[in-house]
């Protein structure tokens with residue numbers, strides 16, 4: 364079994380992404396990704412987190428599990444992926460999912476950690492099973508301690524290239540004011556993103572349920588057709604997003 368190189372966040376975004384998606388990592392196989400996260404701590408569920416700076420105001424999230432697809436025997440397996448790099452798009456040979464949902468989000472967060480951007484970085488398990496990892500964290504005393512100064516939860520986990528999610532499950536989870544500030548920052552780095560009310564629940568929603576006063580949003584990381592063997596990644600969007608995320612003005616007030 365191939366493992367991903369340590370300290371790979373220093374590589375180019377495309378190379379880092381391609382390393383992270385070498386294998387699918389459905390729930391139960393997230394441990395294959397642990398070694399990719401430098402200096403991470405673990406909670407009692409197995410979620411990983413990294414803290415940079417003191418009293419960080421943002422929790423950034425992604426999930427380590429990929430969408431589970433059963434093999435012929437009905438077993439959920441970690442499967443090797445045959446990548447096709449078409450330049451602007453990366454996809455598979457059509458026999459597996461790509462797992463850009465949410466290795467694209469992981470790519471953004473590893474780039475930010477590498478650049479030393481202050482924040483709490485949560486790498487959650489079992490999101491595709493029903494956000495179990497983040498549900499655990501949202502109710503956990505250790506995380507409650509960590510969350511003391513957090514004002515916003517930003518999940519790098521949304522299809523497409525232009526969404527800043529303001530509503531999840533038809534509930535407002537992020538103010539227009541906060542979303543517009545994010546939009547203005549992204550705009551400085553050639554990302555035309557906009558408010559989107561049609562969000563589905565991802566890990567930030569777990570925190571919204573427990574901490575409804577926080578700004579909780581999901582950001583488009585450039586994957587399409589997630590949960591299918593047609594899944595693809597707009598790698599140029601991901602490169603721009605990583606550049607923005609390590610260059611822009613954090614925290615968003």
Ligand SMILES: [Zn+2]
Nearest residue numbers: 464465520565
């Ligand atoms: Zn996802």
